[in-house]
Amino acid sequence: MRNRELVLGTPRGRVRVLDEPTYTFGSADNLRRYESEIHLGASKPHSIHGVSIDEKWSVVFGAGGGPTTVHQHSAVEFDGRLFLAVGNQVVCLDLQTARMEWSLEVDCASCFGVYWDDRHRALISRGELQISRLSLKGETIWATSGRDIFTEGFRCLPMAIEVIDFNHEVYLLDYLTGRVRNGDRPRWP
Template sequence: MHTEIDTQYGSLRVVNEPMYSFESQDNVRSYPLEVRLANDSLTSIHGVELNGQGIMVVGAGGGCSAVHERSALVIGDRLYLAVGDHVACLSLELPYGQIWSTRVDTATCFGVYWDKKREALISHGELEIARLSLHGGLIWHASGADIFSEGFRLLPDYIEAVDFNQAIYRFDYATGEAVLR
């Protein structure tokens, strides 16, 4: 699986690298920069390519996450990547590298979203929905009764998440508090 994004720097591609081994010369693909977001075992590893060239590989712990259309987004010169239990902010300008990373869920981050109107960076986690600042600060996080596996949307007035039992949660963009409707 992979996802592709057109950027001001060219075509960006994020790929699953489940067999990648950090600090090894025996990987199928090589990346000049390796970014570890956890000191323990890595359960999710995503490679980042720009214009067909591998530029970095990012690994994190937590639950295993796969690459899909909501795994990454680009805002200006920054790539925001959901990998494992983290959202990482990576520079797309030379020198490529990690700007920050934040653990956003106690299990797995399913995706990262951007609401331009509110300048809201939102993480859809398995157990928690979180809002981050563009500098990596956790503004708020909220959880529900079960895992948020049945739907997630940014709507005009609130963020909607649906849990495993089909319970619908609506969170305020500014505070993360429940919105009653």
């Protein structure tokens, strides 16, 4: 089984996020070793992602909820911090110290990704059941659900967040309030 990974170039160095589906917390028999292990929540982790930066430090996170894998929207860097989607959580990690600043359950199922929209200075989590805007301090500013699960598309547009549910219904969410905006809804290409 080939591990999935994401590599981000940041001012602090090269960040590597690696999917670790076979990692066992507390075991000496893992393929890779991490300096720190952080288990988020009380349930058995269904998603495990390792993070390292230029071989300076490493940490592995495990979270419950639905299982997730590492892909291009699993993490985003902003202002010396890494925001990581793992399971049903978003984690904020200081890239200088490798210290976890906060973690937040953003969906009761899975967090499919995390996005930074510079124009609106908005940190957005794309969950299976809800889209949320988060503060940089780890608080939910707003959360919006739809009629069905959000599996068919997501993108940050200049004027709104576009998300498409399982039934192909398009939602345009206001960056400031999270409310579904009225008006024409573009179709996903």
